[in-house]
């Protein structure tokens with residue numbers, strides 16, 4: 001069985017963690033390949049709720065190898081806290097966790113820059129980053145002069161390198177924010193030497209490990225972080241994250257050939273959410289949005305910020321399903337829609353009086369997009385106990401059918417609650433529902 005991937009098709013938080021945990025049962029290896037501790041993936045196992053930022057959601061299944069590949073940016077203190085949290089709760093984290101020596105490291109200057117730069121956006125709306133230093137670390141990776149990879153931790157030159165970088169960063173930070181407290185290179189070097197020692201047993205060449213899996217055709221699951229609309233190249237730029245969080249990021253981030261990944265599962269919420277700034281055409285800044293937030297408990301896993309909520313946007317998600325080469329769709333949080341007076345799906349935008357179904361490439365056009373909604377019948381029943389499609393009210397089936405039709409992909413999973421058991425394996429082909 002070759003590689004599979006799980007990709008968020010919206011602006012993140014589509015419940016990728018839950019789906020990855022479920023699919024891990026059929027895989028030997030689970031790989032995070034982009035992003036960093038900006039991600040917050042929730043897995044619920046019985047009474048236990050795990051919130052994972054850097055460690056793959058496969059970690060809760062014994063015997064599975066979890067890989068953090070070279071495309072991820074690592075905040076050492078966060079990953080060590082996560083390892084400690086898991087061990088405290090009886091989850092094994094040892095030989096089963098491999099971290100790439102190619103992964104870039106987040107330092108205190110990255111988090112400082114993230115704060116200063118996001119606050120000083122010149123033309124109005126901030127990106128509203130998670131302030132985890134993600135963008136500045138990726139920028140330094142591409143810039144090379146000020147970058148440190150995990151493998152550099154185990155070379156003699158690290159302290160000297162940190163000293164040189166801190167000298168430059170103190171100057172640039174002071175220029176951006178006069179009076180800012182300078183960073184102490186020696187203290188950072190000492191702190192990071194401790195992290196290096198604690199992480200050492202996990203740090204390997206994960207590319208070589210994964211290429212062996214490719215050669216031996218092992219079942220590997222790639223866990224996307226963020227969502228495709230936050231992709232740095234194909235999302236709602238500049239209101240995006242700094243990595244390729246759509247399906248196209250898998251091969252580059254993990255270091256495997258693209259054709260190894262033969263099954264791409266797109267994850268969507270039954271509605272839409274977004275955290276941070278940027279256009280969101282179907283946003284409901286009203287009672288409907290508040291009802292979705294309350295019923296879906298829509299508060300950021302990482303930052304606890306209230307998530308912006310709105311109707312399902314089929315223009316945006318059809319675009320991301322196509323970009324990601326998505327084969328099948330998992331519809332999550334269907335239960336949250338129970339009891340709404342009616343349901344709406346955006347099927348086109350009107351931009352300057354013109355009706356479009358292609359997702360606009362420029363954020364200014366997206367800002368002017370007025371959603372064209374189709375109204376569907378709602379249902380009042382609590383569906384969280386449904387285990388088969390036939391347990392769902394007809395209006396819920398009709399809603400799923402319409403999503404499948406608009407995305408031109410089959411719906412293969414339906415989630416009706418955070419727990420593992422609250423999942424319907426659906427597998428109804430889109431072709432069957434196209435009249």
Ligand code: GDP
Pocket residue numbers: 008012013014015016017018039040041042043044295296301332333334335336415416417418419
């Ligand atoms: P991720 O970042 O894509 O992994 O998603 P998050 O974990 O940030 O957010 C998804 C939230 O929805 C988590 O709190 C999950 O426990 C929860 N969740 C997952 N599936 C369902 C579902 O079907 N229904 C409800 N009500 N909650 C769900």
Ligand code: IMO
Pocket residue numbers: 008011012013014038039040041127128129130131132133134135224225226227230239240241242275276277301
């Ligand atoms: P998961 O994996 C939702 C958003 C931030 C901000 C923008 C840029 O849990 O789905 P960054 O800190 O990455 O530079 O912030 O991206 N963002 C997310 N939103 N879920 C995430 O991850 C996110 N990771 C980043 O809110 O708007």
Ligand code: MG
Pocket residue numbers: 012013014039040041042301
């Ligand atoms: Mg999340």
